[in-house]
Amino acid sequence: MSSTSSNSTSSKSISGSSGPPRSAVSRVAAGDRGATRIADRVVAKIAAQAAREVLDTTSGTPAHATVTVHHDIARVRVSLELDYPSDLAAQCAAVRRQVALRVEECASMSVPEVDIDIEHLHSTHTRTAHGRDRRLR
Template sequence: MTPVSAETGTSRPAPARVPPAERGAVRIADRVVAKIAAQAAREALAPLPGTASSPHATVAVSHGTARVRVHVELGYPCDIGAHCAAVRRHVTERVGALTDMAVPQVAVQVERLHPVTGQGRV
């Protein structure tokens, strides 16, 4: 069925349908990506030491690429390098999967080490 113009009373062709993928753009705010990264770091480090604060992240997004810096607190003694590698890996996977952004860089900054109770020197 062809639509009829109310002004002229003549029929006009129906507008071409635009495929759903081409109708617009999605922009994910930096703070949303930062929250996803912080949650992913929490998941990678679970459980956190009793007095440690939750990880937080800062993100710079540009042209579909997210550069992430995650700040964490760890229990001590621990393998700091292994924990940081696990955080980098998990943050890269989760941010990439949930936002469809490339994540070429995840910097992990250890803010504080918390002694794990019951493992002190004798």
């Protein structure tokens, strides 16, 4: 009798019959399944990580983001520290593109604008001359 019980258990795990059949799940309309809400702080983490993907974060503080979400629209503000001299506009444009792309991909939200605050500039000349990282404020 115990061998019959173990056989039926193994056949259940092999067939993967946990939960309702797929046909029953697919019959429920998308609007009736419930809602998914992504917290602003989660979207902010996605945005900050996206900015870090673009920038060299070995010097200074990593990028930080704040987000305001209204329905499926995210307004993003990213705070950065950048090396100077460099093409600041090009770096900001790359961050804007990456942040908008990642938030749209990961959170399914449109991002009409990404504001950039450059908090500090790090002089590459000073760092090279003195062998350490010094901030320009």
